[in-house]
Amino acid sequence: MSQTVLYARVSTAEQTLAHQQTQAEADGFVFDAVVADHGESGRKPLRERPEGRRLFDMLRTGDTLVVRWINRLGRNYEDVTATMRELMARGVVVRTIISKMTFDGATKDPMQRAIRDALIAFMAASAEAELEATREAQRAGIEHAKAQADQTAYRGRRPSYSREQLDIVRARIAQGAGLSVIAAEADLTWQTVRRIRENPTEAEAALVRWGT
Template sequence: MPQTILYARVSTADQNIDHQTAQAEAAGFRLDAVVSDHGVSGLNVPLCERPEGRRLADMLRSGDTLVVRWVDRLGRNYEDVTDTIRAFMRRGVIVRTVINGMTFDGATRDPVQAAVRDALIAFMAATAQAQAEATKEAQRAGIAGAKARGDRYLGKKPSYDREGLTIVQAMLAQGANVSEIARTAGLTRQTVRRIRDEPDGAEAALARWGM
């Protein structure tokens, strides 16, 4: 019998996957299993090299559905993400995202439909990598700026964590509106607007607090 499996990933060991699981269930997915990797970089560690990523690949069978919050949970490296999704589709696995409700499968034989699907996968994978690289650069800039100023005052602790900021960044990139993002991320609309309007400041705030 086909299974629906959620794959969740957090990049630091102190984060948890509860939010990703709750989001998937709230979106209507009935999960048969949850597979998760903790403290693993999506930019530097391919899915096939993650402990639970390998287990996920072994579990999935033709007809199964793989659910991820967004493609950045599979990874933040363009080649790794596109290769991974296409490999799963060739095996008959359907890949679905919680954010924006995207569905990718290899069932279509129409070349135009396949081309549109592959272009969308490529765009989302490229966006995931671009966001990761921009995040790292903003973190470096924030830390460097604080050191240069000799800052000791941390300021108010952010109401969002790394997980929340990633959700906001991903949904902003997909064109979601502020209210929708706030509901999904569990943040106020004011916070979402601040992240949208001052992305470097949002990163710097997390960096100052070591989050």
Template structure:
């Protein structure tokens, strides 16, 4: 019997497996099994090289559904993400995302539909890589600010963690409105707007409270 498997990549202490699973269930997914990698970067490691990523390749069968919060859980490199999704589609696995409820499968044989699907995969993979680069830049800015002002008051503790911040930035980057993002993440609309105005400052706030 086909299974619905959630794959979660938890790369920092701010991200949690339970948060990603809760998001998937809230979106209506009935998860049969969870496979997760902890403390693994999507920038420096491809899915097939991660401990549980390897197991995922062995577990998935034709007709199974692979659920991920977004494609950045599979990787943060354009080529890696596109190769991974296409490999799963060739195997008859359906890949679905929690954010925006996207579905990718290899069932269609219509060339126009294939072209649209492949273009969308490419766009999302490119967005994942661009977001990874933007996050790294924001982290560097936060670290530099902390070094420049080691005794500076940390300000109010952020109401979001690193995982939630990534979701907000991703959704805003895809054109979602502040109200929609707030509803999805549980943050206030004002917090979402502050993140939208200055994502580097939002990341810096997390860095200050992590120190």
């Protein structure tokens, strides 16, 4: 019997499995199993994560794997594309919560296959580019926060967004999504998304100042 499995990578203290699962269920997904890696970086290949290994053991032909976004599987282009190829070769259907995409290895039409593979390549490349952009933003934010700390101990208002939400906003801005779309996906107001877009360095610095 086929099964539907949610895989979540919860990489920071502010991210929660419950949030990812609730969002998926709100979109109509029903799960037979939930698998989650906690405190694992996206830089680590899926097979090297404790629950990632278990996930590979669980999935069989006809199963459906649901992830919030492809970057939950990894942040390295080669690793993510190889993982997606292996899953589809097994007959596993991969579906994303954000953007509601479906990747099915059973597709036979050459044009549909080309479009599917191009989308996977684009999303995997975006995940790696997002990681590099996040690293750069974090470095800039840390320097900005240090400079401010040298002048005053005032931290300002606590950010209304988490690390996970900031990552989502940055990724979707890079992909050209609109403010309202990003706000809905990140569960933020469009005003907050606009402020992040207008001053990403300060957005990162605010998290740093509050130790998040």
